[in-house]
Amino acid sequence: MISAVHVPDEFDEKPRLLAFLCENDAYPALDRAALARRRISPWFRVIPVRCLGSVNVVWINKALDSGFDGILLVGCKSGDDYQCHFIHGSQLMGTRADNIKEKLTQMALETERVRIEELAIDEYDRLAAIMNEFSEEIEGIGMNPFKGF
Numbered sequence: 001m002i003s004a005v006h007v008p009d010e011f012d013e014k015p016r017l018l019a020f021l022c023e024n025d026a027y028p029a030l031d032r033a034a035l036a037r038r039r040i041s042p043w044f045r046v047i048p049v050r051c052l053g054s055v056n057v058v059w060i061n062k063a064l065d066s067g068f069d070g071i072l073l074v075g076c077k078s079g080d081d082y083q084c085h086f087i088h089g090s091q092l093m094g095t096r097a098d099n100i101k102e103k104l105t106q107m108a109l110e111t112e113r114v115r116i117e118e119l120a121i122d123e124y125d126r127l128a129a130i131m132n133e134f135s136e137e138i139e140g141i142g143m144n145p146f147k148g149f
Contacts, residue, residue, distance in 0.1 A: 070138035
């Protein structure tokens, strides 16, 4: 799906953002945010995933190579009131976060280009705020210097 997502031309739309959303909480929260008419940055392209734990460093690298300036990963909440439908998916992504940061550092990219969040399905207002904040943050950081390499 990463290859199939249209990446806008660098002069048409900035920043170019990709969101991987858990299909059990984050993706329905996005739908609820839209139904509640919350403003969400139009710069996002969204890919629903079965579980955030399935996203790996290779996918992140592929998205950055495709020209995306920032990647937002949103999954189910973890902790005492664990909501992940795949039991340890969000926890697994927490472990992979270090691998992702290490890969970004190796690529000489800002670690802020990838952000990981957890939320419940009823936190659609928070999701809209997260997406808009991330959009502004990546706009401040600037374009991905590795587009097309």
